[in-house]
Amino acid sequence: MTMTNDILFEINNLEVSYGSIAAIKGISLEVRKGEIVAILGANGAGKTTTMRAISQLLKAKSGSIRFKDRELTSMPAHKVVRLGISHSPEGRRVFGVLTVEENLMLGAFTRSRVNQKTLRWIYELFPRLEERKKQLAGTLSGGEQQMLAIGRALMSNPEMLLLDEPSLGIAPILVKAIFKQIREIANSGVTILLVEQNAKAALKLADRGYVLDVGTIAISGTASELLASSKVQEAYLGKKH
Amino acid sequence: MDIFLQQLANGLTIGSMFALVALGYTMVYGVMRLINFAHGDMVAAAAFVGLTVYTQIMGEATSLGAVIMIFLLTAIVMACIGVVLERLAYRPLRTAPRLSAVVSALGASLMIQNGIMLVWGPQMRIFPELVPQVYWNLGNVVISLIQVVILLLSLVLMVALYLFIEKTRMGAAIRASSIDQDAARLMGINVNRVIALIFIIGSSLGAVGGLFIGLYYRGITFNMGWQYGLYAFVAAIIGGIGNIPGAMLGGMLLGLFNAFIAGYISSTWADAFTFILLIAILVIRPTGILGERVAEKV
């Protein structure tokens, strides 16, 4: 909530392709310290591709991705989290045959020792995780796995959190609970870049948003502007005028 | 009863060797989903490297200190070769179709085999007697010092490996990388380093296995890696490929099975029965005894 004008993170003219197929065709966006920024868009718009490019799991074809004046595109993926960017990936990708606790410890891999305060905070955000800490992550429900993926990403004490579709395949009641805790995480000072198909829920949470459409940014603006925009309403909120 | 106890002792000995070698297959498969066909030949190479360390560096000394040095130097040399092998034969093909990596593995296997033949010749060489010929007669059962050394050292190495994987940060990184490499990268794990480490551990355990083969069977040939490698590979599959305790268990079971077939039926049938066992296990439990994750990866 401590929004400032300091730009923490910036993408400029990013292009990403899979072989000869261009998935991201020159997008630019920025995130200020303390903001929640949403990236919206239909299936296949390129949201996940953008997130993976930020984390360097995918290499950009051209363009720049800067975090606190450091260029990320020339960095191997495992170094990104050390800079303070943590990524909770699409589909959760928890380590299924490891316990909840082991998953959380892996989230703190870059730390010389586990920050007990962070761990306690994560257990407060998601008490379910503490109850199930000895359980194998693969046996958790989808919603619980999502909590674990977010908790695991927080274990590195990131400055910026990337969340790729935290509502994917989760019962509406759990989605509400998770979104409430995302707000809580933001309030603690973590900047958040959130990818969602659930545009309405995302825009209620976010300060600003970008709408991706087959690899380009179609619209951008504050959350209330986007919520009011008839284009966004028609395409993503299912309302017709 | 005597045959039983005798074959139990023999079975545990060869089982330990299978297990040490099987760990190399299973760890590489676990992280890279690749069968490192060159691993058996690395094991054979280790026996020859050990022979040369013994004659050229240790001056044919067989003191305890010298034997430890032979094991250490051989393991270090093989670990380095393992890292180079991964860099040259496998890393460039990391994202290529699986078949390319398989072909590369077969090529590496042939290269190492021919390399051994070029350096040490095609004829059988006799491995030095590094452990004194001490035997104990327990009733009608004979146990040798070599068997005791092989079994104990193997157990120590396997327990150490197990603790390393389960209790350390790098162990956790190995487990994470074997489940989901991209997710591991997101945790800040350098997967390339994990893979190098896997080759270091697998190749040095394989090196110890190769030296044991030399100690136990004495005659070593340039192409023996194929036979022992195949046995160890079968052991890894029986235990559940990709699963570390599975490789240990599979190795021991296969060793015992072999020894009992040899003791009660005939040693000429041991190979045939081994493959019948393999087929039976794959029919009953396609993922091997402890394997559960194999099919999980897309």
Ligand SMILES: Nc1ncnc2c1ncn2[C@@H]1O[C@H](COP(=O)(O)OP(=O)(O)OP(=O)(O)O)[C@@H](O)[C@H]1O
């Ligand atoms: N590994 C891949 N190989 C080839 N094309 C891919 C690959 N991954 C994604 N694509 C393509 O890139 C485009 C963008 O995909 P991306 O996964 O980024 O979409 P998304 O916005 O995250 O969609 P969703 O909401 O369904 O998750 C799609 O057309 C997709 O088919």
Ligand SMILES: [Mg+2]
């Ligand atoms: Mg996506």
